[in-house]
Amino acid sequence: MLEIHYFASVREAMQRSKQQLSLPEATMTVGGLVELLSRQDACFKNVYESGKPLLVAVNQTMVDSTHPVCDGDEVAFFPPMTGG
Numbered sequence: 355m356l357e358i359h360y361f362a363s364v365r366e367a368m369q370r371s372k373q374q375l376s377l378p379e380a381t382m383t384v385g386g387l388v389e390l391l392s393r394q395d396a397c398f399k400n401v402y403e404s405g406k407p408l409l410v411a412v413n414q415t416m417v418d419s420t421h422p423v424c425d426g427d428e429v430a431f432f433p434p435m436t437g438g
Contacts, residue, residue: 355425356387361432364408367401377425384410385419387429407434 356375360368378390388410392399402408410417411430423429 356423357428358391359428359430361430362435363406363433364401364431368395368397377423381422381424383419384412384417384421384423384429387423388419401431408432409434 356377357372358375359372360370365371375391379386382390388402392402409432410419410421411432412421412423412427414428414430
């Protein structure tokens with residue numbers, strides 16, 4: 355089971371801060387997870403296809419779309435942050 359967290363504007367668009375998801379495969383990539391979520395959830399698809407940058411962390415480490423995700427991982431989606 356994955357624990358998926360949504361932060362900032364992603365959380366607002368998704369109308370929830372987290373969800374749990376059973377992986378259909380023992381291991382998949384972040385890109386595969388994004389495709390799965392896009393097929394299953396129209397809100398996620400809208401967020402992902404909005405053209406706005408979306409960052410991903412797995413177990414609190416920033417990763418790219420080729421990074422594997424496994425059962426028990428924590429995955430977070432969030433927009434880039436700016437500081438000042």
